[in-house]
Amino acid sequence: MRSLIALLWRNNFSILFFLLLLLSLGLLTRFNRFHNSNFLGFSNALNGAVSTRIKNFTEYLTLSDVNEILMHENAKLKSRNMESLYRYGSELLVRENEIYRQQYSFQAARIVNSTTNKRSNYILIDRGSAHGVKPEMGLISPFGAVGLVKSVSKNYSLAYSFLHRQSVLSAEHAATGYFGLVRWDGNNSTIAQLYDIPSHAKVNAGDTIFTRGSSTYYPRGIMIGTVNEITGEEEGFHEIDINLSVDFRKLAYVYVVHNNSKMEQLQLQSDTSTVKE
Template sequence: KSILYSNHGYQESELDSLPYVPKFKFTTATVIKNSYSAYNNYLTIDKGTKDSIDVDFGVISSKGVVGIIDNVSKNYARVLSVLNTKSRINAELKKTNHFGSLKWDGKSPEVVQLIDIPKQAEIKIGDTIVTGGLSTIFPKGIPIGSVQSFNLDETGNYFILDVRLFNDMTNLGNVHVIENINAKEILSLEPTDE
């Protein structure tokens, strides 16, 4: 709000009268099971449908992205970890907004890969990678990690980046489940025949 006050000349009373519709709801959960040494890893958390948790909700920690809920029961939910070869998350270079898909090659639990970054992107070792916001699962700007190395793919048109995770995926306690309040409405507008 303070940015709107100073940059756009709004009066505080004008902004306070505007309706505020939250886009995301956060629920804290505890990790009760976590695998990270397999090829396809999962976590289990202690929140389920009784807590309004559902599939396709994002899961983060205080340091960054953890994964996406792919199965849920009354009291628990299973999280498809970023350390799962089936995982795909929209992510981008924070400084340029060039985006691609975050995936895992099944090797180190500390490093994931960001693919399909166009070769026009200016990349430096240490650049921050964040969620891209081009899905209904994660808000834009959630931290993921930093660029450890990068190379062009076999086509020569796109970079593959090795990204060192900010999260220690081998040591997760409390996490936060993210629900996009508007996800169903947004998804209802997208074509289903593609």
């Protein structure tokens, strides 16, 4: 017994190292799995406070680009206005048997910090729980889908962009309607990979890939990118490289997607999945 204690005491440096290493690896796995812990919220707030100050300085450099993007989007929305439409005659445009309900609403947010050069990249935005943002809400931009909110603090939210090890996105090939999954292999921040499109589907370079809207995070038909090339085939499925339509290095503003039918859809899915088993 005494020799055991002596042995431990002689190696106390290594033992202290391994204890601290276990502690830090524990922290790492814990915060990768439980995104809503208070500690990560505190880290988000700290990161946000510093990044906002930096952003306030550097924002001016990209101001003209950002303005141009907003102008284009304004023009697009203006052309959809009722006042921009020509009335052919009242009977043609009356759609009185249709009732609309708002399913998605969008909330503008500024990106205060983001990375694109790591294996797992994140985006920090200046809207948080105080503004109604919750985990598992999608982010989109005028160019297309961007990522998914993972944790929120009072005034900031941390989102995974698609350039993340754990990001998976349900996508649709516009020309054929086949579904697939988009992941990122970590090599190039402008190219992602599309899997699970059957190999008999005719896929050409330049084809549009958009969101399928099955996951309650994004509306259907939000642009993801275009086919770059078919890189291979495995077990009857294409492997496809796609050019992402969003340039994550330039992104300055995003919209948070609020899906008002989310609870209903999730409830129905969980009800039926218990029946199926």
